[in-house]
Amino acid sequence: MAPTRRPSDGLLARVNFPLYAVDMLTSRHILVAGGGGSSKTGVANGFEIYELYHNGTHFCAEEVLRHETGDNVVMNFAVRNGGRRGYLCAGQEAHCQMYYVQPSIEADDDDKKNNPVERPHENGNVRQRAGNGGGSHSGVETLANGHGKPQQLTSAADILKQFRSLKFLIQAADVVQTDFLSTSEPLQRVVRISGNGRLMATGGTDGHLRIWSFPQMSLGADIQAHSKEIDDLDFSPDSKYLVSISKDSQGLIWDLSSGKLFKKLIWPTPENSKYLFKRCRYGTVEAQKDNYRLFSIANPLGKVGKQRGYLQQWDSNGQLKLAVTIDESLSSLAVRDDGRFVAVGTMFSGSVSMYIAFSLQRVLHIPHAHSMFVTGLQFLPITNEEGPPISSDTEAAVLSISVDNKVCIHSLPQRRTLPAWIAIVFMIGMIFAVFVLCSYIGI
Template identity: 25%
Template sequence: MSRREIPPCSKTYGFPIYCSSWAPLEKIYSKTASASTTGEDESKNLENQPDDTNELSEEISSVESSEHDEIPRDELFLVLGGGGGEGRSGVPNVILIASYDLVSQSLSETPVQRVGTEEKLPYRMAVHPEGEGILFAFPNGCRFFEWESAAEPNKQFQPKIKSTERMLPQLEDIGLQLALAFDAQGSLLATGGEDGKMRIYNWPSMELSFEQSETGKSVKDLNFCCGAKFLASVLDNGNCRVWDLNSKEIAANLPRENREKHLLCRFSQPSDGVSVLYTLSAQDQFLRIIAWSTASWDKIASKNISKDPVSAFNVSPDGKFLAIGTIEGDVVILSQNLQVHSTVKRAHIGLVTTLAFSHDSRALVSTSFDSFSRVTMVEKQKRAGNYQWIISVLIILLAIILALLAYYIKEGGIMLTDKKEL
């Protein structure tokens, strides 16, 4: 058996990966720079210096700030969480930040940061969209990490995390949360527990806005609508409910046909501005993606996509692509009309645990229990798909021309034959 070739876009960091996301680099850069400037201004205000000293201080500050490079435009940063769990498996529990080079299309060999979490396994994460930090779900509760700048003189800006002093007593000792989600504005946080409790908090005050309990069930997935009007939840019994965030009432109980089970859910904001809810659903031996109208909650599209069990699902921020990951390690990217855009067979040697599109929808990261993370560039494959479409059209046109040419040659041959007979 030939050895499996590992491309530069795939790297292992030595631990099974349970959660992943992309760092909102511009938001982090803006926030950390703002905090740094605020601190400098406060320090200056405390000192009653002569005018010439103030001018000199400002010049020095300007020189120091110019030593730091701008935010990198050809580099993205990944946050990964996972490990061996409790016990003495020998595999550490880790939160890791890695960089991805867009030019060479390669993941970094050495991580930007590696933070051990002792006996606590980072099971799920939710990245605050405005760059405040990351909320991690551990077996017994949640913990928040803030971003900090790793910029050094004459070096590029790199994001790192630090344990925050912000206390979240509401999320301590609440058990394992199987789903975490911030809304697009970062003003709402939703948690879904193994105990069947779904909670919505106002952020950052952590005031409890809504709580729903499902006895004997677990919350498997949560996702906010782009405009924070709805929240979709999926339970382990296959039910998918949509909650109206204004009235705190159920807006829809999505129907299930012939013992169908909804497994995962994602809202999308297509280019026409009309929101769509996608569900990954299982029926008999097939898994399919269903599109639901958020205006009527009617089914507007459906397609069978796989016979293999699907373990991960996501939708790109621009709404143009969907992605699934199977327990066989395959990654499939679909277009908005549910047609297969590209497939990476055996992207992993184990089941795909997470899928996450970058904020510009150009890159897709997939992770697995095989300890590998892999980045697939969507934009490049899209161009290749366009070329293939053009080639197909040219082949069809060539076939038509050849058919017409053969017809006229045949007709010409018949005419020549008729003249000879005459």
């Protein structure tokens, strides 16, 4: 049975708009995005950046930046670190808006004496940094730290002193139209950037797969890939292939060198029922870019009340290897950067589960992590080139977001290969066996 969530896990932050996309901006900075749309609802649209750390007991988040995007809700985005500045490509209705993300080192300790960090609100995990626009207008609420006790300022401050914090400036750059549906309102549904940083792919309601050079954002290929809207895309780790899935129930792998179809994902659906692929993600095997698997989630069509979703594993040639059933429809999928773990989020109960990638054995289950469907998942990285991973006592940790405005974290405790009592019995048995052997040979 998979372990349940530890008491110290759960709510990291709450913003004042629905959340649709999440990613790691650096090895310790979370980027989330969403909004309420262009209607006069008073619900904001934009991005939030949080700095994440572990205080020895649990994960904590500190608000770093809030950037509002006016009337444009951010439904999807992709990030790429480009050395001295990063790139953020955000889906805003039928367009993809690029932003430059400029990091800089915050003031050192001497300067901080004149501009101190505010004391964390008691019962709060989110601390707002003084001088960065993180006041009450930011829409971030204070959150319970999982123990129901006030957080100690000294422990949090000591952790922050171990590294110099970053601040970020987000600046709008180029924008391109990526969807051209003529029968109704066009909408970009997904954007992805290749691992080598040379290509960007977009998909939306018109079913076209568009490949762009990056970061120039000039159109290189326009493929009529699907008859209905594209739900998800992902580049293979070696940047040679691209998988696309759509509401036309197809999952297709494309050869980027030729622009031709390489493989169609085919699997024998249970009882010949119709299933729709929902999300797709590639994952490496032992962090090797040329050795990888493809993961997908699929949901049944038109079986309300009898929903059983599937988590599937495919080899690099698009052959189905494993599939496990889940007792409800699935909404989100993530694979850790080293390919060892996979996470899924559910549609109705707002639950999150974590699996071992090679066997699809469930190792963690968090029921009702959110009050509504999980819109995004992202593992904390362990092979990120932008900085060292966050030190903690966990084997893996995954972030989750939802339209309930919450940012949560769920961690897998370090697993022992053998229970302690078995190890003790084994050692006693070995000592006894050695004693008997020595007695037998007269030593």
